[in-house]
Amino acid sequence: QHKQISGVSSGCQQGGCLTCSDYNGCLSCKPRFFMHLERIGMKQIGVCMTSCPPGFYGTRSPERNTCTKCRSECDSCFNKNFCTRCRPGFYLHLGKCQETCPEGLVRSDTQRECV
Amino acid sequence: LERPALRALIKVTLFKHELTGKPMVLEGVFVGGSAGKAEGKLLQYHPLSLCNTSEDERQDGDFITIVKLERRVPRCLPLLDKANMALEKGAQAVIFDVSDDDQAAAELRETDSLPRPVILVDAQDAEELMGLVNKNEEANVIIEIKVESKWPQYD
Numbered sequence A: 001q002h003k004q005i006s007g008v009s010s011g012c013q014q015g016g017c018l019t020c021s022d023y024n025g026c027l028s029c030k031p032r033f034f035m036h037l038e039r040i041g042m043k044q045i046g047v048c049m050t051s052c053p054p055g056f057y058g059t060r061s062p063e064r065n066t067c068t069k070c071r072s073e074c075d076s077c078f079n080k081n082f083c084t085r086c087r088p089g090f091y092l093h094l095g096k097c098q099e100t101c102p103e104g105l106v107r108s109d110t111q112r113e114c115v
Numbered sequence B: 001l002e003r004p005a006l007r008a009l010i011k012v013t014l015f016k017h018e019l020t021g022k023p024m025v026l027e028g029v030f031v032g033g034s035a036g037k038a039e040g041k042l043l044q045y046h047p048l049s050l051c052n053t054s055e056d057e058r059q060d061g062d063f064i065t066i067v068k069l070e071r072r073v074p075r076c077l078p079l080l081d082k083a084n085m086a087l088e089k090g091a092q093a094v095i096f097d098v099s100d101d102d103q104a105a106a107e108l109r110e111t112d113s114l115p116r117p118v119i120l121v122d123a124q125d126a127e128e129l130m131g132l133v134n135k136n137e138e139a140n141v142i143i144e145i146k147v148e149s150k151w152p153q154y155d
Helices: B079-088 B102-109 B123-134
Strands: A017-021 A025-029 A034-040 A043-049 A056-059 A066-069 A074-079 A082-086 A091-093 A096-098 B007-014 B024-030 B038-044 B063-068 B093-097 B118-121 B139-145
Touching (some): A025 A034, B007 B123, B038 B123, B063 B079, B063 B123, B079 B093, B093 B123, B118 B123
Parallel strands (some): B093 B118
Antiparallel strands (some): A034 A043, B007 B139
């Protein structure tokens, strides 16, 4: 019989997990934790985290706090529309990652910013 | 007269046995008038990953999604929308393990508008598939329509 133990079981020994199953990992998180869906090879399991990993931002809602991926040109971000660090080849200006900089500013490859 | 649900053959070959291995043949049921052939690598999606169209992971190459449905996961969308979302994310077909969510089977059987194959599995067939996923055994899956023999065997 498939093991489904709420809280801690072999597949989901994590502090932030509220309910979980062996195959899906965390199904829901304790209050204040974020649900992050982690891809490990062919598997995708739920993980409950106090803050989202780089490349993701946290969104709180009554049903669930979730980690959502930043825009593709963005390495890290506050939210969907405000990037804090760009991917190589993109330059940060006013929270946006662009391939070119506005007039009067130049591209800094080290900081990946328009300076 | 209700049309009998077409059964699916799910042929699974582990990548590591690709050349020599004989495929493991499992069965499921097509839903939503979606019976057809499909092929791709097996890829698990958490039930919560089919809730919004966030720009999450893009897969390269053909893949077949498997989702283990659980009643304890609050339904963020009707299953038909989840199936369509998985197909929009590029899946060649979607397999739903309904072993722990019997309502799902009833809900999905009502649909009739799916563009690519969607299959329900449960019990031993589901256990075999999810066992592979749990061990992260990369596998290629071929889905075909099971041709029922014309004359049922009378003992």
